[in-house]
Amino acid sequence: xxxxxxxxxxxDARSRSTAPLGRRRLTRRRxxxxxxxxxxxxxxxxxxxxxxxxxxxxxxxxxTPEAAAVIARHVEALGxxxxxxxxxxxxxxxxxxxxxxxxRTESWTRLPDRRASETALGPLTLREGFDGRTAWRTDPGGxxxxxxxxxxxxxxxxxxxxxDRWLEPxxxxxxxxxxxxxRDSAGTYDVLEVTPPAGRSRRLFVHRDxxxxxxxxxxxxxxxxVTTLWDYRAVDGRRFAFATRIHVEGMPANDATVAVDSxxxxxxxxxxxxxxxxxxxxxxxxxxxxxxARIPFDYGSRHLWVKVSVNGGPPEDFIFDTxxxxxVIDSAYAAKIGLASExxxxxxxxxxxxxxxxxxxxxxxxxxxxxxxxxMADQQVAVLGINPFIAPFFWRDVAGVLGFNFxxxxxxxxxxxxxxxxxxxxxxxxxxxxxxxxxxxxAGTVPAVRMTLDGRYDGDFRVDVGSSATLDxxxxxxxxxxxxxxxxxxxxxxxxxxxxxxxSRLCRMDSLRIGPYAWxxxxxxxxxxxxxxxxxxxxxxxxxxxxxxxxxxxxxYEHRRLYLEPGSRYRATxxxxxxxxxxxxxxxTVQVMQVIPGSPAEKAGLEQGDVVTAIDGKPVLSYTxxxxxxxxxxxxxxxxxxxxxxxxGKSSTLKLKLADII
Numbered sequence: 001x002x003x004x005x006x007x008x009x010x011x012d013a014r015s016r017s018t019a020p021l022g023r024r025r026l027t028r029r030r031x032x033x034x035x036x037x038x039x040x041x042x043x044x045x046x047x048x049x050x051x052x053x054x055x056x057x058x059x060x061x062x063x064t065p066e067a068a069a070v071i072a073r074h075v076e077a078l079g080x081x082x083x084x085x086x087x088x089x090x091x092x093x094x095x096x097x098x099x100x101x102x103x104r105t106e107s108w109t110r111l112p113d114r115r116a117s118e119t120a121l122g123p124l125t126l127r128e129g130f131d132g133r134t135a136w137r138t139d140p141g142g143x144x145x146x147x148x149x150x151x152x153x154x155x156x157x158x159x160x161x162x163x164d165r166w167l168e169p170x171x172x173x174x175x176x177x178x179x180x181x182x183r184d185s186a187g188t189y190d191v192l193e194v195t196p197p198a199g200r201s202r203r204l205f206v207h208r209d210x211x212x213x214x215x216x217x218x219x220x221x222x223x224x225x226v227t228t229l230w231d232y233r234a235v236d237g238r239r240f241a242f243a244t245r246i247h248v249e250g251m252p253a254n255d256a257t258v259a260v261d262s263x264x265x266x267x268x269x270x271x272x273x274x275x276x277x278x279x280x281x282x283x284x285x286x287x288x289x290x291x292x293a294r295i296p297f298d299y300g301s302r303h304l305w306v307k308v309s310v311n312g313g314p315p316e317d318f319i320f321d322t323x324x325x326x327x328v329i330d331s332a333y334a335a336k337i338g339l340a341s342e343x344x345x346x347x348x349x350x351x352x353x354x355x356x357x358x359x360x361x362x363x364x365x366x367x368x369x370x371x372x373x374x375x376m377a378d379q380q381v382a383v384l385g386i387n388p389f390i391a392p393f394f395w396r397d398v399a400g401v402l403g404f405n406f407x408x409x410x411x412x413x414x415x416x417x418x419x420x421x422x423x424x425x426x427x428x429x430x431x432x433x434x435x436x437x438x439x440x441x442x443a444g445t446v447p448a449v450r451m452t453l454d455g456r457y458d459g460d461f462r463v464d465v466g467s468s469a470t471l472d473x474x475x476x477x478x479x480x481x482x483x484x485x486x487x488x489x490x491x492x493x494x495x496x497x498x499x500x501x502x503x504s505r506l507c508r509m510d511s512l513r514i515g516p517y518a519w520x521x522x523x524x525x526x527x528x529x530x531x532x533x534x535x536x537x538x539x540x541x542x543x544x545x546x547x548x549x550x551x552x553x554x555x556x557y558e559h560r561r562l563y564l565e566p567g568s569r570y571r572a573t574x575x576x577x578x579x580x581x582x583x584x585x586x587x588x589t590v591q592v593m594q595v596i597p598g599s600p601a602e603k604a605g606l607e608q609g610d611v612v613t614a615i616d617g618k619p620v621l622s623y624t625x626x627x628x629x630x631x632x633x634x635x636x637x638x639x640x641x642x643x644x645x646x647x648x649g650k651s652s653t654l655k656l657k658l659a660d661i662i
Contacts, residue, residue: 063171066178070190070206075167077211083237084167090240091264096121098256099343099358105258112172114274115159122343123360123380130159131274139405140326140380142280148560149441149448149460150538154220157199166194166204173197181208189214213241222476222535224249236265250531253355254345284409284425287365288372291425295368299419301394301625302468302545306421308400309365313337316399318366320421321466322412322555323542324403325445327379329359330386333399341383356384364406366423374423380405392584395625401466404445408557414465416549417567426558435552435565438515443539447555449562451543452513453524457481459540463555463562467544470574471512472504472525477540483526491662493525494594503528506576506662512547517564522547523574523662546574578658579632579641581606583625590620592645596661604656606643613651614644632658 063071075084089110096103096119103121108114116129128137135147135155147155165172171194179193188208195201203217215228225248229241242260286293297320298305307315316333334341341357359381367373381400391397410423431437440463441448447463451471459477478484490505505526512522523546527534533542550570554563580599583590592610595601612620615631631641641656 063176064178067176067192070178070192071167071176073211074206074213077239078167079234079238084164086236086266087164087238088266089269091267091269092260093262094258094260096256096258099254099345101343101358108269108273109159109162110269110274111163112165113156113159113163114269115162116274122358124358127277128155129274129276130155131271131276134276136276138277139408141283141378141405142277143405143409144276144279145408145442145445146276147442149443151442151444154199157196160196160199161194161202165196179203186214212239221538222531235263238265283376283378285375286425287367287375288370291428293366293372293374293423295366295373295421295423296419297421299416299549300396302549303394304414304421304465304545305398306366306402307368308402309363309367310337310400311339311362315367317396318400318402319398319466320402320407320414321464322404322407323446323462323464323466324401327364327381327403327406328356328386328401329361329381329383330397330399331357331383332385332387333397334359334383339383356382359383366402366406374410376406376409392586393582393625395585395590407555408445411558412555414548414553414555415567416552416569426556429556429558431554431556431561431563433552433554433563433565435554435563436515436517438562438564440555440560440562442557442560447557447562448539449514449543451540453522454510455513457483457540460538461541461543462539463548464542464544465548465553467542468546469525469542469544470523470546471541471543472527472534473541474534474536474539475527475529476535476537478526478528487524487526489662490526491596493596504534508574508662514547515564517551517566517570519550519571521574523576575633576660576662577633578635578637578660579656580661583612583620583628588621599661600656600659604643604654606645606654606656607647609647611646612643613646614642616642 075081078084089108091106091108093104093106096105098121101122103119105117105119105121107117113130113132117127119126124140125142126138126140127142130136135152137145137147139145160166160172160174163172166174166176174197175195177193179191182189182191182205186207189205190208192204192206193201194204200218200220204213205215205217206212207214212232213229215226218225218227225246228245228247229243231241231243232239233242234240240260240263242263244258246256246258248254295306304320305317306320308318309315310329329339339359339361341359343358345356361379361381363375363377364379365373365375367375386401387397409426411426411429413420413422413424415422438449441460443460443462448460449463450458451461452458453471457477461471473483484490484505487507487509490507493504493506505528507524507526508521509524511518511520512524527541529535549567550572551567552565554561554565556563579601580596581601582593584593585591590612592601592606592608592612595606595608614620615623615628635641635658637658637660639658641658643654643656645652645654
């Protein structure tokens with residue numbers, strides 16, 4: 001699914017930037033929209049925004065004379081060099097207003113690079129920190145997540161900014177240049193481009209009249225966050241911003257305001273404050289065998305469907321999705337079972353944005369008919385309208401999505417051939433299979449692995465069990481390698497995700513390799529999205545189930561390994577619809593959706609909006625999307641399929657001749 005993915009690091013009150021906030025593809029790829037992937041992003045951002053700032057050390061850096069003059073003026077406005085360099089540590093408590101909720105946040109910073117924060121907002125509690133070596137955060141249930149890859153890099157950069165290393169005489173090992181000047185109704189600003197030793201640069205706007213930092217603009221993976229600072233007050237001779245507003249461009253509902261209530265300069269802060277927390281009490285109960293639960297799943301529409309009981313209710317259909325940053329409950333299902341929610345936020349997916357709320361489940365149980373399974377208490381979830389986006393393409397409703405805060409509690413073995421999901425206790429799990437161990441990092445909350453296309457295009461790819469695609473390449477990766485001009489025939493595909501649509505080109509590339517495994521002629525989507533998950537700069541693309549179902553996949557989040565064992569589909573050729581259209585169900589009506597130009601569907605005269613009543617003489621509702629695959633995707637080239645349709649109140653019969661489109 002690809003609506004959302006993880007929560008990397010965030011900035012501070014003096015210098016903020018953020019990680020991005022968090023597709024279901026029409027025609028070939030349906031994907032369940034995921035929980036707003038940046039569910040916690042602005043929450044974490046706000047927590048970091050309360051941290052206050054400065055400190056000296058000595059590392060060689062680069063600063064232009066023009067930037068040095070602006071920095072010097074800012075240092076004087078804060079109280080002078082002695083006051084700024086006298087700040088070695090800061091603790092702050094603040095009131096946080098975000099998502100229609102009022103919460104509390106507390107932060108700690110200490111030179112040269114320590115940072116930590118705790119934030120409580122509605123049902124969500126978030127902790128994060130960096131102790132100089134390990135960057136970490138907790139999930140909504142309190143379980144520790146150690147950051148690696150780009151997430152760790154961003155966390156290190158945030159710690160550098162939050163300790164105001166850029167104000168030091170040598171910029172703390174970073175770089176600063178004067179990027180220009182800008183004006184608005186409040187005055188003129190000197191704009192600094194400041195780059196830390198690790199992580200992304202940020203643009204800092206220093207007011208020319210006051211010398212104070214007015215706002216910070218940061219980008220992360222094509223998401224822009226603007227942080228505005230005001231209400232500067234002196235504490236022990238150094239001025240700090242006591243009010244901060246964080247705005248994620250394009251997502252006004254996620255604006256967060258932080259008002260500092262108390263601030264201490266140079267308090268005693270224990271090293272343990274910045275260190276990763278210890279293990280929490282187990283919240284998982286294995287229903288049959290300690291440390292192991294084997295649960296059947298239905299592999300339908302190239303998604304994993306499992307039965308889940310919420311708050312002791314009857315089991316309902318949920319989608320298992322490694323691409324979802326948090327477990328999601330459909331809003332209509334939540335209303336049906338009387339689940340109370342609070343707050344509101346915008347989440348971003350492959351297509352655009354949509355709204356969500358928060359809730360806490362008393363219990364969540366995933367089980368099979370034989371009673372095997374697991375049960376968890378006090379699960380934090382997002383509540384949003386899932387079915388309006390995905391039910392038409394699955395021809396069935398979904399009650400929810402199992403996301404990261406459930407999935408990473410276990411080692412997850414997905415046996416596509418057997419239709420079984422086995423959940424192991426990470427503390428006792430030991431892999432004994434014949435598969436290859438692929439190194440895995442976390443892209444926020446989404447597993448990521450290294451892959452190679454055509455023997456020369458390497459990249460880190462998010463592993464998305466919520467996607468029915470093969471491989472979707474992100475727009476920056478496509479542009480960097482000029483792939484549109486290098487591949488052969490392509491067809492235009494309209495993709496869709498939570499809240500919006502986008503265009504991409506589908507092609508066949510020569511080869512694909514993951515670890516020791518490789519095959520030829522994979523179907524690859526070349527994204528043209530400029531926003532959302534498929535515009536990611538940090539990762540090359542997304543891997544979906546048309547690749548993953550070739551293997552038995554074992555995700556070990558604790559040890560960051562993905563074990564792959566070839567299965568019965570390993571040598572299968574990637575297939576695309578030989579009809580060239582998509583059918584969607586709305587109630588008891590099945591309609592033609594996208595029709596690919598030049599496809600057999602277009603040549604047969606089918607049009608978007610046609611109501612299909614029968615296929616090959618059988619009522620259309622006697623089919624399922626999966627029973628149509630052998631007919632429309634795998635049917636013999638040249639064979640004919642008869643469609644009975646209604647258009648404008650008139651019925652007609654159209655004959656479609658199957659052909660390979662790509």
